[in-house]
Amino acid sequence: MFTGSSSEFCKKQSPAADCTWQQTDRQLSVSPHPHSETGEISGREAGCQAERSGLSGGEKRAVRRREAGEKRERSGREAGCQAERSGLSGGEKRAVARLSAPAMRGEERVSPLKNFLAGGVGGACLLLAGHPLDTIKVRLQTQPKASCTQYVLYTGTYDCFRKTISKEGVLGLYKGMGAPLAGVAPMMAISFFGFGLGKQLQQRDAGTPLTHTQLFLSGCLAGVFTTVIVAPGERIKCLLQVQASSGQSKYAGPLDCAIQLYREQGLRSVYRGTVLTLIRDVPSTGLYFLTYEYLKHFLTPEGQSVSQLSTPNILLAGGVAGILNWMIALPPDVLKSNFQTAADGKYAGLVDVLRTLLREEGPSGLYKGFNAVFLRAFPANAACFLGFEVAVKGLNWIAPGW
Structure with missing residues (x-):
């Protein structure tokens, strides 16, 4: 020089x-x-x-x-x-732009503790935004079939909403929320942990992006992990929701429901419907995470990291992921709700649930509660991912060294 x-x-x-x-x-x-x-x-x-x-x-x-x-x-x-x-294609141009801005490359690494806490916040947001329509969905799915001499209890989503408010007030829409709320933090933590573990097991080189198939399989693993917590929570939630609509008072609350189920038939009764929960959650969770990851990268402006995605884009990605998730989860969810709320001995097995439903209501019976599900899916899952992303950023600000 x-x-x-x-x-x-x-x-x-x-x-x-x-x-x-x-x-x-x-x-x-x-x-x-x-x-x-x-x-x-x-x-x-x-x-x-x-x-x-x-x-x-x-x-x-x-x-x-x-x-x-x-x-x-x-x-x-x-x-x-x-x-x-x-x-170059759009994705390749974005990749070149990110390489030219090293300070903006990649997402921030999040510790398991932050995943757990942020997942709990996201799950709580999901429940608060989506539980009212979930209550309507379960009541529509499990209402008895109308006979020649009697009318159906609810004619549709709005009618169920109106009757629930008039008889039970606004709190009637939140019946049965205690059980899933108590398990939401570990459930979301395990879900995100399972998704991250699936990605880690399939990614040999840290610099190589995962394919869509690998992202889908990682999400399926998350669905398997969460079933351990989701299955008993769903069983208790459905029983309390149906009990409120029928006017009976067999269970005083989520804890009393769990105790009575355990006393009747042990853990087998608490985990009734687990196989149907797996059939519902494994493929749908795979599509759920795949859709969100794809849309996050697709909506990220050139030269920015996905961790800098704007709030409207996070809501859009989460909402669309929730809708696609329920498109394939609804039929097994209908079967699960009927199986979990039926009296002991009514169904001989999972195939019998399907056969009985098709015989009595036809193929359309698999999509009962369709309107309530899709009205709930977008705002609930948008709120979930927004809550998660905001919680992660907040934790990074409060405790960057965790």
Whole structure:
């Protein structure tokens, strides 16, 4: 590196025009400290301009020609790079943009403790936003089939909502929420843990992105993990929701319901419907996480990290993921609700539940509660992912060293 004055720097060059070439080469070699280098180069440029004032007219024209040639060469290189980039796909362009902004690459690593706490916040948001419509869904799914001499209890989603409010008040929409709320923090923690473990097991190289199939399988693993907590919670929730609509008072609350179920038939009764819960949750959770991950990256602006995704885009990605999740989860969910709330001995097994439902109500019976489910899916899951993302950012601010 030349450390002399700007005048000596230019005088060392034998032809006067060589000063420009040395200066250009120096500008192309950018150091890790751009501000100090910019000041140094600007000082040398000022010195060279002062020296050029003493050149003859021919020498000045020679210097300008060399500068113009160098400028055309740089412009050609930049145009070539732009032409190559124009043929890239949208995802490839975003990848190039992220590589050009190292400080913005990748998502922040979150500790298991932060995952657990943020997952609890996300699950609580999901329940608060979605439980009223979940209550309506279960009551529509489990209402008895109308006979020739009696009308159906509820004619639809709005009718169920109106009758529930008139008979039980607003709190009637939140019947049975205690059981899932008590298990929401470990459930969401295990869900995100299972998804992260699935990705880690399939990703040999940290720099290689996972395929869509691998993301789907990671989500399926999360569905398997959460069934241990979800199955008994769903059983208790459905019994309390149906009990409230029928006017009976067999169970005083979630804890009393769990105790009575255990006393009657042990853990087998508490975990009744586990296989149907697996059939519902494994593929739907796989699609759930796949959709959210895909939309997060798709909606992330170029040059930014997915951790910087805006609130409207988080809500959109979470809401769409929730809708697609329930599109394949609804039929097994109907079967599960009927099986878990039926009297002992009514069904011989899972196949018998399906056969009985198809015989009595036809294929449309598998989509009972369709309107309530899809009205609930978008806001509930949008709130879930927004709560999770906000909680993670808050924890990173409060305790960055966790």
